[in-house]
Amino acid sequence: MEKNLSYSTQSSNYRLLKFLIPSLFGLLLFIIPLPYGAMIPLEGLSPVNIGIGFLAELIKITSADYIIYIAFIVIVLSAILSILSKFIHIKNEFLNSVLNVSPFWLICRILGAIFISMTVFGFGPEVIKSEITGQTMLGILPSLLTIFLVSGFLLPLVVDFGLMDLFGTLVSKSMYKLFKVPGRSAVDAISSWLGDGTLGIMITSTQYTQGFYTAKEASIISVCFSLVSLPFSTVIADQLGFMPLFVPFYGTVCLASLACALIMPRIYPLKGFKDTTFNNVQHLKEELVPEGESIFKFSFNKALDRAETAPSLKNMLINGCKTVIDMYLGLLPLVMAWGTLALMVAEFTPFFNLISLPIVYILEFLKIPDASAAAPAILVGFADMFLPSIMVSGEGISQITQFIIGALSITQLIYLTETGAVILKSDIPLNLKDLFVIFLTRTIIALPIITIIAKLIFI
Known part of the structure; x- marks a missing residue:
């Protein structure tokens, strides 16, 4: 005994x-x-x-x-x-x-x-x-x-x-x-x-x-929770001269990202993904806490059970x-090929200038200064996360516009030179069309929020 x-x-x-x-x-x-x-x-x-x-x-x-x-x-x-x-x-x-x-x-x-x-x-x-x-x-x-x-x-x-x-x-x-x-x-x-x-x-x-995740959950997490790192956000803020305003700058990014994370799982295209697992493996769902049991005790026991089966x-x-x-x-x-091609299109062709023409009217409606200069910077973020801040960092661009573009570029999240390429290479079931639609959706949700906050800051 x-x-x-x-x-x-x-x-x-x-x-x-x-x-x-x-x-x-x-x-x-x-x-x-x-x-x-x-x-x-x-x-x-x-x-x-x-x-x-x-x-x-x-x-x-x-x-x-x-x-x-x-x-x-x-x-x-x-x-x-x-x-x-x-x-x-x-x-x-x-x-x-x-x-x-x-x-x-x-x-x-x-x-x-x-x-x-x-x-x-x-x-x-x-x-x-x-x-x-x-x-x-x-x-x-x-x-x-x-x-x-x-x-x-x-x-x-x-x-x-x-x-x-x-x-x-x-x-x-x-x-x-x-x-x-x-x-x-x-x-x-x-x-x-x-x-x-x-x-x-x-x-x-x-x-x-x-x-542990279904196709729908993995897709939501990869485009709503794989956030731009805090250290890189400081690089963007520094590039635009907003380090003295970094707390409100990054706070704006957090609020806009939270709004995207709340809304996007409930709309197209993420809403349409199936709750099926990768290659139909067993779905390891998180169990609900039994009635009357301490949530911490239950969570701790789940962690111990998982550790026991660790490799x-x-x-x-x-x-x-x-x-x-x-x-x-x-x-x-893939990063080298797609990133270089995307930057070639962005820097040496009028492609982003042409497709951003309708964006000019939206920015003017939102009363954002320098709308013509800012519009291409909004769409070019799909190619690379750093390009938008570079495009609006020159003299003659309004500070409020620089703030909006900088915060928006971090919130957009999908960049072909980095996160987009990693998602496409992974087993997560998102294709290029999905990523572009998600990029546009995040932009549409975040832009008004960031604009309102920016106007309050620079009032």
Whole structure:
């Protein structure tokens, strides 16, 4: 009897430690921001960041002299191996799925390899390799390289050891009621907000393939909760000279984003997605708290149950390698190809000026100054998140207009050079048309809200 009791106590302690230790690391890495920049005197580090963002920045800064060449090798290798896969049978199932892609994705990988070769070595047309096209994309790739590397191996600390189950169950009722998504999506939002928008999408995609989200829920979360990070928002504010007004600036972004998150799950196109799981895997729903039981106790037990089934360190490392390889070979060429093409269209053609002509009348109706200059900046955000603020940052543009465009560019959320490309590469069932409609919908919802607040601030 005493033996059984001792074994039961040891088993209970083991479950508790298996939940607590990885989850505490998960909190430090993905949720709790700390002043790493003050602790480590290294130029370029953000003053305050979450652990995963700090590690990514640290790797990016310390490898700054050669990280672009790593990106070059990865993208060119992806194109070469994908071409070879059409002639050589790859026995390994994982590598075959990564490399043996459809003709469309193969063309994207080849274009990515061509664009990065021209940009890195400075040959070919200026329209491809210029500072405002290929060079801009080269500036984005190091961040993606490092965030994919560290998150690929460390994501299990958040998703597999009970942390998301604990948070999710605690807030499940309100999240379903307000946003039509499980409570665990709050962790996606926090990781995006404090770290990186692509990080939230990676978490969402992982949870979707594991059965925790349906197609509809994963789609809602990826376009409503994978927020632009707080550090990047400061870059936009600084570009436009609004750092002294950062609190009201970012508060405006938060209010507009909240409105989008409340409205969009209830309208087209998100409303029409099916509540089916990825490949019909078992739907791991968040259970309702039984009558009379403490919500915290129930949530804690759910977290312990999840930790008990967590993968071993060996499996974590194997799965981490697979995630990083998939992201590197599959996504980086896509970002380079689509991002460069989008910037070429935005910077060297009148396309966005032409399609934004109707927007001018809307801005004039809202009494926004410099409507003709602001209209193209509203639509060009679909290509890249930084372009709108660049377009309105010059002299002669009203401060209120700069405030509106800056806040709107952060709220729009869908950018082909980053989050859009990650969503399209993931298993989340959103296509390019869906993303463009969602981008426009977010713009329509957010623009009046931001305009009203801006006018109150600059009254």
